[in-house]
Amino acid sequence: MPVFCSHYTLHDLGQLSQRDDLGDDTPVLRATTDARTAVYETICVPLTNNKWKARWRELCILNPNEPQDKLAEIEQRAEAWRSKPAFFRDEVTISRLDEAEYIIPLISDWLELDAADDWVRHDAEIALQQELAYASYLNTQCVILPPPSNRTQVGSYARAVNACLNSISFMELSIRVPIYDAVTVMQVPSRSPSPVPSPVEPASRFSPASVETNGSPPESNMTTWEMWDTIRTICGYHPRLTLTLDLTPPLPLSSTVLDQWQAEPVRNLWLPASTFIANAKGYPVLPKGTQSFIRDIMKLQPNVILSGTKAKKHPRGGELAYIQYVKHLEKTSPSIKAANTAGTVENFAQGYQDYLQAPLQPLMDNLQSITYQTFEQDPVKYRNYEEAIYLALKDRTQPGRVTLCVAGAGRGPLVARALKAVERAKADAFIYAVEKNPNAYVTLQERHKTEWGDEKVKLLYGDMRALEVPEQVDILISELLGSFGDNELSPECLDGAMRFLKPEGISIPASYTAYIAPLSSSRLYNETRPSKDSKSSETPYVVMLHAINILSDNGAGISGTCGPRVQECWEFEHPRKDAVLTEQGLPLTNSHNVRAAKLTFHIPHAGVLHGFGGYFEAVLYGNVGISIHPERMALISKDMLSWFPLFFPLKDPLYLPADAELTVSVWRLTDARKVWYEWYAEAFLPVPTSSVSSPIWRDALSPMSPSPDSSFLSPVASTPTIVTSPLLDVPHLTLEVPGSMSMMGDRQREGVSLVKISQTALHNPGGRSSWIGL
Numbered sequence: 213m214p215v216f217c218s219h220y221t222l223h224d225l226g227q228l229s230q231r232d233d234l235g236d237d238t239p240v241l242r243a244t245t246d247a248r249t250a251v252y253e254t255i256c257v258p259l260t261n262n263k264w265k266a267r268w269r270e271l272c273i274l275n276p277n278e279p280q281d282k283l284a285e286i287e288q289r290a291e292a293w294r295s296k297p298a299f300f301r302d303e304v305t306i307s308r309l310d311e312a313e314y315i316i317p318l319i320s321d322w323l324e325l326d327a328a329d330d331w332v333r334h335d336a337e338i339a340l341q342q343e344l345a346y347a348s349y350l351n352t353q354c355v356i357l358p359p360p361s362n363r364t365q366v367g368s369y370a371r372a373v374n375a376c377l378n379s380i381s382f383m384e385l386s387i388r389v390p391i392y393d394a395v396t397v398m399q400v401p402s403r404s405p406s407p408v409p410s411p412v413e414p415a416s417r418f419s420p421a422s423v424e425t426n427g428s429p430p431e432s433n434m435t436t437w438e439m440w441d442t443i444r445t446i447c448g449y450h451p452r453l454t455l456t457l458d459l460t461p462p463l464p465l466s467s468t469v470l471d472q473w474q475a476e477p478v479r480n481l482w483l484p485a486s487t488f489i490a491n492a493k494g495y496p497v498l499p500k501g502t503q504s505f506i507r508d509i510m511k512l513q514p515n516v517i518l519s520g521t522k523a524k525k526h527p528r529g530g531e532l533a534y535i536q537y538v539k540h541l542e543k544t545s546p547s548i549k550a551a552n553t554a555g556t557v558e559n560f561a562q563g564y565q566d567y568l569q570a571p572l573q574p575l576m577d578n579l580q581s582i583t584y585q586t587f588e589q590d591p592v593k594y595r596n597y598e599e600a601i602y603l604a605l606k607d608r609t610q611p612g613r614v615t616l617c618v619a620g621a622g623r624g625p626l627v628a629r630a631l632k633a634v635e636r637a638k639a640d641a642f643i644y645a646v647e648k649n650p651n652a653y654v655t656l657q658e659r660h661k662t663e664w665g666d667e668k669v670k671l672l673y674g675d676m677r678a679l680e681v682p683e684q685v686d687i688l689i690s691e692l693l694g695s696f697g698d699n700e701l702s703p704e705c706l707d708g709a710m711r712f713l714k715p716e717g718i719s720i721p722a723s724y725t726a727y728i729a730p731l732s733s734s735r736l737y738n739e740t741r742p743s744k745d746s747k748s749s750e751t752p753y754v755v756m757l758h759a760i761n762i763l764s765d766n767g768a769g770i771s772g773t774c775g776p777r778v779q780e781c782w783e784f785e786h787p788r789k790d791a792v793l794t795e796q797g798l799p800l801t802n803s804h805n806v807r808a809a810k811l812t813f814h815i816p817h818a819g820v821l822h823g824f825g826g827y828f829e830a831v832l833y834g835n836v837g838i839s840i841h842p843e844r845m846a847l848i849s850k851d852m853l854s855w856f857p858l859f860f861p862l863k864d865p866l867y868l869p870a871d872a873e874l875t876v877s878v879w880r881l882t883d884a885r886k887v888w889y890e891w892y893a894e895a896f897l898p899v900p901t902s903s904v905s906s907p908i909w910r911d912a913l914s915p916m917s918p919s920p921d922s923s924f925l926s927p928v929a930s931t932p933t934i935v936t937s938p939l940l941d942v943p944h945l946t947l948e949v950p951g952s953m954s955m956m957g958d959r960q961r962e963g964v965s966l967v968k969i970s971q972t973a974l975h976n977p978g979g980r981s982s983w984i985g986l
């Protein structure tokens with residue numbers, strides 16, 4: 213549940229201090245009582261007051277027009293302060309420990325950590341350390357830092373914050389960042405102390421207004437998200453660095469640009485009364501775009517800080533109308549509603565969001581009963597399997613007894629569903645149930661004795677790749693699927709089981725397909741980063757993806773060659789026709805289960821790539837399937853609980869500018885003992901050909917590439933490397949557009965080259981960090 217917080221300004225506290233009924237209360241204590249009576253949980257107050265601001269300015273911003281002896285005296289005092297920074301009691305708003313209990317302190321917003329002037333930055337950093345040390349002493353959990361305002365000095369701001377993070381333990385530093393691009397570059401910082409006369413050499417600290425003339429960097433047009441990205445990157449993705457997203461600026465027309473924030477550690481939303489508009493009755497409401505942004509971001513459960521609500525900006529409703537309205541948005545947030553509805557994945561996954569789990573190895577390991585029990589809670593998977601078996605039975609034209617085999621029966625739920633389907637189809641059927649887990653086999657024996665009986669079911673104990681079955685069957689049913697389809701070795705196990713399927717027999721599932729999408733998620737990056745364990749960033753994890761953003765869209769990109777937002781890697785079909793078999797009907801090698809994919813994604817907005825989401829979709833029989841594909845799961849197997857996606861991490865984040873084209877290579881590889889995945893990515897930026905002197909043309913298409921038009925050359929040495937769009941890479945360098953592509957603006961593609969801008973390492977070569985045992 214988000215915590216609601218009321219912002220009190222120094223002016224508000226000043227007014228409270230004038231009240232006759234204050235008694236023993238301080239203004240902060242009274243503000244806390246008032247807010248908590250009015251359904252807020254906490255209050256947010258400036259940590260310091262104008263007395264501190266005046267002292268700091270007096271010490272740190274010198275006026276060169278002052279007489280020399282006065283300047284020398286101030287400098288003495290300033291040095292004394294720098295050597296032992298401390299507050300006087302009347303410079304802080306919270307001087308009693310009991311005042312601090314329900315407080316989120318705001319660090320002084322006039323501190324210019326990003327001032328253009330070196331001295332101002334230097335002294336602002338000392339003051340920041342002083343304020344943070346005091347807030348930490350007060351035992352506050354989180355403080356809010358003012359936003360950077362001078363984008364050319366964001367690096368200095370971030371360096372100072374990083375120094376504070378490393379010197380102060382426990383406390384979270386939350387940077388207030390405007391949600392959208394409303395901050396302008398300031399040649400003269402707006403928070404600069406009072407106007408000062410022109411500078412005198414050499415003491416540049418005399419004047420913050422004198423800056424950014426000679427040799428200063430050009431004005432930056434960073435978006436606010438890029439500004440945040442710079443800060444958190446400089447701070448090394450510090451786990452105690454969070455965001456206070458300021459909703460003061462109006463939102464952009466395109467909401468997808470705001471999706472970036474979904475993947476960030478948003479701790480607080482700063483929501484001023486001025487963002488609200490009055491509805492027809494005069495009550496405060498939010499514009500449509502802001503409503504839907506807040507509903508979406510509620511899945512991160514940020515605290516909501518309401519500001520300026522006492523100012524009577526809107527004719528009706530009073531102060532409480534704002535909080536009531538935001539609470540209504542929270543209640544109607546799709547993710548909160550889903551989380552509160554029994555039977556949904558979101559409800560089932562409570563507590564598992566973004567929690568990394570090692571994928572199961574059901575072939576190598578024997579599963580625990582509790583794991584089977586968790587599978588068996590899934591209402592959708594078994595329903596769809598039953599339906600697929602039922603349809604397969606109904607479609608049969610041959611008369612007589614039908615034989616089925618459940619390969620990998622576990623504790624027997626698919627045997628029970630197969631029996632139900634047989635009953636519904638009124639078929640004469642016999643079922644073999646194969647299982648290699650000796651412990652689950654006891655449960656199977658129990659159910660066989662008490663529920664199923666010899667007439668309907670025969671149990672077979674052993675590995676389906678080696679076991680002999682008394683007769684070939686008509687329908688082979690299995691569920692050996694992982695989050696990426698083939699990652700629990702279904703292809704290898706079913707290769708072994710195909711011996712006991714009749715030549716014209718049916719496999720349920722008939723096929724399964726692996727998909728990936730490029731993801732941003734600072735949380736998952738933090739969990740898998742190499743500093744913890746070098747293997748951790750080369751291991752695919754099962755994870756209920758939550759605070760993430762899929763960076764790609766369905767656009768073809770400027771080159772016209774990008775695929776959809778979530779793309780297919782490869783497919784496995786059963787029964788399969790391509791393997792060379794031994795006399796025993798087993799494949800000679802596992803080469804036919806090797807796969808490779810090279811996929812190109814369009815990245816519409818700047819973002820940081822932290823890894824890939826891995827998903828699968830399976831055709832069970834006919835039009836019955838199961839899917840965790842993010843865009844199709846609701847249509848194919850809504851509320852199916854058995855699989856969370858896979859996350860393929862990257863060791864290092866890869867920054868992608870807007871309109872970049874990302875080429876991702878993934879391999880499924882194998883030797884005699886194991887199967888593993890390797891992956892890497894390259895980023896390209898389309899530029900007009902005229903600006904490219906000599907493009908390096910790509911080689912012929914790789915024979916491994918499943919889709920010829922998504923293949924790129926392997927990286928070449930020089931940086932930046934220039935390659936052409938795959939579409940342009942045809943014999944004689946003529947532009948031949950395949951039929952499906954010809955709709956994409958040829959005008960755009962003509963004259964467009966792709967400049968390579970970055971690349972990741974190859975992850976998990978040879979399966980050195982993660983593999984699945986055969």
Ligand SMILES: C[S@@+](CC[C@H](N)C(=O)[O-])C[C@H]1O[C@@H](n2cnc3c(N)ncnc32)[C@H](O)[C@@H]1O
Binds near residue numbers: 677
């Ligand atoms: C994912 S579980 C599914 C269990 C059950 N069919 C269900 O749907 O609840 C896969 C089962 O297949 C078994 N299994 C995996 N590989 C096998 C093999 N090569 N031979 C026999 N059983 C196998 C595992 O022990 C496990 O019980």
